[in-house]
Amino acid sequence: MRTCLADIAAPSIIDATRRVLEGCGVEVVVPRSQTCCGQPGWSAGHPDEARRVARRALRAFRGDDPVVVPSGSCAAMVTHGYLDLFTGRPEEAEARQMAGRTLELSQFLHQNGLRPESAARGSVTLHDSCHMLRLLGERESSRAVLAEAAPGVELREMAQTDVCCGFGGTFSVNYPEVSGRLGEEKARNAAATGADELVACDLSCLLHITGRARRTGIPLRARHLAELLAEDAA
Amino acid sequence: MAAALAEQLIAAIERRRGSGERCDAAGAAARVVERIRSWGASRALLADHPLMDALGLPVALASAGIEPVRWPGPRDPRAGGAWRGLLGLESPETACGITVPAFGVAERGTLVLEAGAGHGRAIDVASAYHLALLPAERLVRTLEEALVATFAAGRRPPSAVSLVSGPSRTSDIEKISTLGAHGALALHVLVIGEELSPAT
Amino acid sequence: MSKRIPVTYPEITAPLRERTREALADAELGGNLRAAQASWAKGRRQMAEQHDFAAMRERATGIRRDNIARLPELLERLEERVRAAGGTVTRVADSDAACRYITDLAAARGATLVAKSKSMATEEIKLNEALEEAGLRVVETDLGEWILQLMQEHPSHIIAPAVHLNKEQIRSVLAAESGEAVPEGREALVAHARRRLREVFAAADIGVSGVNLAVAETGTLCVVENEGNARLVTALPRIHVAVMGMERVVADWSEAAHLLQLLPMAAIGDDAATYVNLITGPRAPDEADGPVELHLLLLDGGRAALRGTDLQDALNCIRCGACLYSCPMWRSVGGQAYGSPYSGPIGAVVTPLLEGMRGERSSELPFLSSLCGACHEACPVGIPLHDLLVRVRNRVTTPGHRRDRLRFRLWALAWSRPWAYRATRALARGGLRLAGRRGWARRLPGPGAAWTSQRDLPTRWPPRSPSS
Numbered sequence: 001m002r003t004c005l006a007d008i009a010a011p012s013i014i015d016a017t018r019r020v021l022e023g024c025g026v027e028v029v030v031p032r033s034q035t036c037c038g039q040p041g042w043s044a045g046h047p048d049e050a051r052r053v054a055r056r057a058l059r060a061f062r063g064d065d066p067v068v069v070p071s072g073s074c075a076a077m078v079t080h081g082y083l084d085l086f087t088g089r090p091e092e093a094e095a096r097q098m099a100g101r102t103l104e105l106s107q108f109l110h111q112n113g114l115r116p117e118s119a120a121r122g123s124v125t126l127h128d129s130c131h132m133l134r135l136l137g138e139r140e141s142s143r144a145v146l147a148e149a150a151p152g153v154e155l156r157e158m159a160q161t162d163v164c165c166g167f168g169g170t171f172s173v174n175y176p177e178v179s180g181r182l183g184e185e186k187a188r189n190a191a192a193t194g195a196d197e198l199v200a201c202d203l204s205c206l207l208h209i210t211g212r213a214r215r216t217g218i219p220l221r222a223r224h225l226a227e228l229l230a231e232d233a234a
Numbered sequence: 235m236a237a238a239l240a241e242q243l244i245a246a247i248e249r250r251r252g253s254g255e256r257c258d259a260a261g262a263a264a265r266v267v268e269r270i271r272s273w274g275a276s277r278a279l280l281a282d283h284p285l286m287d288a289l290g291l292p293v294a295l296a297s298a299g300i301e302p303v304r305w306p307g308p309r310d311p312r313a314g315g316a317w318r319g320l321l322g323l324e325s326p327e328t329a330c331g332i333t334v335p336a337f338g339v340a341e342r343g344t345l346v347l348e349a350g351a352g353h354g355r356a357i358d359v360a361s362a363y364h365l366a367l368l369p370a371e372r373l374v375r376t377l378e379e380a381l382v383a384t385f386a387a388g389r390r391p392p393s394a395v396s397l398v399s400g401p402s403r404t405s406d407i408e409k410i411s412t413l414g415a416h417g418a419l420a421l422h423v424l425v426i427g428e429e430l431s432p433a434t
Numbered sequence: 435m436s437k438r439i440p441v442t443y444p445e446i447t448a449p450l451r452e453r454t455r456e457a458l459a460d461a462e463l464g465g466n467l468r469a470a471q472a473s474w475a476k477g478r479r480q481m482a483e484q485h486d487f488a489a490m491r492e493r494a495t496g497i498r499r500d501n502i503a504r505l506p507e508l509l510e511r512l513e514e515r516v517r518a519a520g521g522t523v524t525r526v527a528d529s530d531a532a533c534r535y536i537t538d539l540a541a542a543r544g545a546t547l548v549a550k551s552k553s554m555a556t557e558e559i560k561l562n563e564a565l566e567e568a569g570l571r572v573v574e575t576d577l578g579e580w581i582l583q584l585m586q587e588h589p590s591h592i593i594a595p596a597v598h599l600n601k602e603q604i605r606s607v608l609a610a611e612s613g614e615a616v617p618e619g620r621e622a623l624v625a626h627a628r629r630r631l632r633e634v635f636a637a638a639d640i641g642v643s644g645v646n647l648a649v650a651e652t653g654t655l656c657v658v659e660n661e662g663n664a665r666l667v668t669a670l671p672r673i674h675v676a677v678m679g680m681e682r683v684v685a686d687w688s689e690a691a692h693l694l695q696l697l698p699m700a701a702i703g704d705d706a707a708t709y710v711n712l713i714t715g716p717r718a719p720d721e722a723d724g725p726v727e728l729h730l731l732l733l734d735g736g737r738a739a740l741r742g743t744d745l746q747d748a749l750n751c752i753r754c755g756a757c758l759y760s761c762p763m764w765r766s767v768g769g770q771a772y773g774s775p776y777s778g779p780i781g782a783v784v785t786p787l788l789e790g791m792r793g794e795r796s797s798e799l800p801f802l803s804s805l806c807g808a809c810h811e812a813c814p815v816g817i818p819l820h821d822l823l824v825r826v827r828n829r830v831t832t833p834g835h836r837r838d839r840l841r842f843r844l845w846a847l848a849w850s851r852p853w854a855y856r857a858t859r860a861l862a863r864g865g866l867r868l869a870g871r872r873g874w875a876r877r878l879p880g881p882g883a884a885w886t887s888q889r890d891l892p893t894r895w896p897p898r899s900p901s902s
Contacts, residue, residue: 040842044838046828052846134807134808168804214892378692417661
């Protein structure tokens with residue numbers, strides 16, 4: 001599953017995800033009929049609208065193959081949000097079935113013992129995105145994959161890595177000042193590690209953090225974990 | 235066993251900036267007098283409990299110049315403004331409330347005070363200082379044991395039970411714990427038992 | 435205290451976004467909130483090291499779910515036991531009924547002075563205003579609440595109301611109240627307040643308290659505190675009125691012991707509060723202290739309607755305040771910006787519900803959250819607050835939300851069709867290219883304006899280095 005946000009604003013992440021998976025010998029199919037997981041509507045308080053979009057995802061990903069998403073937040077929407085949307089409805093069984101085989105990228109790599117080989121060097125700091133951490137309950141996979149796949153990369157943990165960056169979907173535009181303040185704190189914590197770049201498993205957090213960092217003059221480079229993993233010697 | 239529970243109880247109360255010690259019945263009165271003196275209290279408000287006489291407290295206190303007053307005093311404390319005196323509104327606060335808990339919960343350092351005719355529910359908080367005399371056989375491990383026993387079926391529940399786990403405190407000013415908000419400024423517990431003669 | 439303290443709560447006039455902006459601009463507030471949060475987090479970490487918090491939380495979650503499922507039966511039992519112990523129990527449907535009961539009682543007994551210990555339920559029903567209006571003098575005796583009463587402010591935290599003030603601010607408030615100089619330092623401030631409030635305990639006709647938990651088995655009210663004021667309020671005045679949200683009942687002492695153990699761990703990071711007062715009826719005839727009359731008010735105020743809905747879990751709350759400290763939003767703006775007695779995640783959920791989804795706060799508060807889930811993690815009774823926030827958002831019916839729904843209807847229309855999705859994607863990609871200058875957009879039109887009010891937007895990914 002490509003995420004709508006990456007599809008629009010950062011196709012390089014989708015491309016990187018595909019290369020990482022294929023490099024591990026995984027056959028990758030990106031259904032053309034997919035759109036979005038429906039999370040924007042769900043979290044904004046419009047369940048009927050979200051359901052329409054989520055039904056499209058259920059249809060696009062029918063079958064038994066694992067669904068891999070380069071976003072903790074979108075993966076959590078499927079594994080967690082879909083139960084909220086579809087429990088007690090005709091699609092419940094289908095939603096549960098899809099939830100049961102949907103994994104965020106680093107989870108998928110880690111759980112299947114896959115080791116991409118990344119030529120990345122230098123130092124990074126990692127932001128734990130909230131939905132990854134608390135809805136998927138996943139703190140280890142990104143660190144484990146990073147350590148195994150990119151031995152040339154040193155991880156420097158930042159202070160309060162588990163605190164929300166303040167993006168929060170529509171929250172970021174409903175209460176931009178609060179959101180901005182939290183993004184700034186996150187950017188400062190990341191910059192304070194002295195690491196070369198910030199890495200996360202969610203593009204949404206990264207857009208917000210880097211955007212706030214640039215606005216407030218905090219020097220911070222960032223990329224998605226998939227992009228780091230896909231880096232080859234060339 | 236009792237000694238271990240006593241130590242656990244005292245350690246937990248000390249964490250909340252109270253204090254405690256173990257002693258035997260013969261040594262209790264002297265310890266009480268010493269503690270009250272260290273606080274500079276001039277009056278002791280005693281729960282009306284047989285243990286007070288058994289330990290010889292009233293006599294020991296009086297001979298040390300500390301006025302022993304037995305709950306509820308000569309009159310209902312509400313009458314004649316006796317509360318005002320007890321609360322230290324007529325003169326500086328100098329009373330030490332002496333209670334006998336029904337249980338001591340070792341695990342978390344909690345004293346279980348049951349109100350009754352001889353044991354006013356406000357003795358400890360209306361006084362400036364609180365000294366609790368806990369017979370060692372009243373130590374239990376968990377709060378659940380103490381509460382289930384206190385409110386056991388077939389027994390009329392006491393009208394008031396107070397769980398006390400330290401001196402009165404407030405964190406309302408800058409989130410820093412400060413003692414003596416409305417209740418006792420200090421809490422000392424004496425765990426009394428024959429096998430608990432003072433640790434050397 | 436000769437001075438009469440008028441209690442008037444300011445009406446909320448500015449929209450929530452405006453209030454959050456003001457709070458963010460207040461550096462002093464920010465520092466106080468940070469200090470408060472850090473001290474809570476430290477205590478919580480210590481508790482997690484000493485106890486199996488996860489197991490305790492699981493048991494507590496089960497207890498509270500069961501309590502709420504059996505609520506009608508437990509309340510009947512509670513009523514019966516409180517009456518058997520000599521107390522009076524009255525169910526009150528709403529704030530008006532609750533306040534009227536207390537003002538009528540005061541009039542019937544000729545009362546003039548009411549001493550209060552900290553209670554969120556009485557904040558909720560705006561009891562102080564009602565008592566003042568009825569000509570009574572009412573004094574909050576919890577130190578933090580008293581300070582706020584003197585400042586005519588609302589509490590900023592469920593259990594630490596004055597957490598947004600520092601000691602110099604407090605000192606000047608206390609000096610103004612007593613008309614005398616107040617020495618510097620925390621200890622001196624506390625000693626000063628102790629002396630002033632002892633006058634109130636000694637003279638009050640009625641003591642009003644809240645109830646943390648009530649135990650149906652014996653008809654016992656549990657009031658948890660650290661200062662000792664709740665004991666004095668419930669021991670000295672002739673009449674004790676306890677105001678309790680009707681959901682705060684547990685079945686028996688095994689359950690009560692567990693929750694009483696967990697509450698201070700979650701709330702203050704200690705395994706015990708200093709005092710827990712367990713009150714079963716008024717004083718016995720042979721007792722010398724304690725109230726002669728005990729009145730228990732069971733407040734509905736919108737609670738009963740939540741049972742059987744997908745929001746029922748909100749009733750499990752034991753009001754520990756942990757979700758507030760854990761919430762990045764609450765930590766940034768403080769509780770007062772919420773404009774409700776209940777702030778933070780639980781406040782953003784229950785305020786709209788208790789207000790029947792009416793009014794400004796109902797349409798704004800549920801959206802003051804990034805749904806990060808830290809509240810759920812911190813909650814000792816496992817309330818899925820991040821999900822409840824979404825479900826409350828679903829129920830908002832203001833014109834603004836209806837307009838928003840219209841926009842999302844268009845979104846759903848387009849994004850449930852792959853071809854239309856691809857068309858909008860092409861538009862969006864084109865828009866990004868147009869908006870970008872050297873890989874960054876500084877100002878976006880229309881819906882993007884709020885985004886760029888605070889941040890740039892990388893229009894090329896990975897973003898070009900920030901300095902370029």
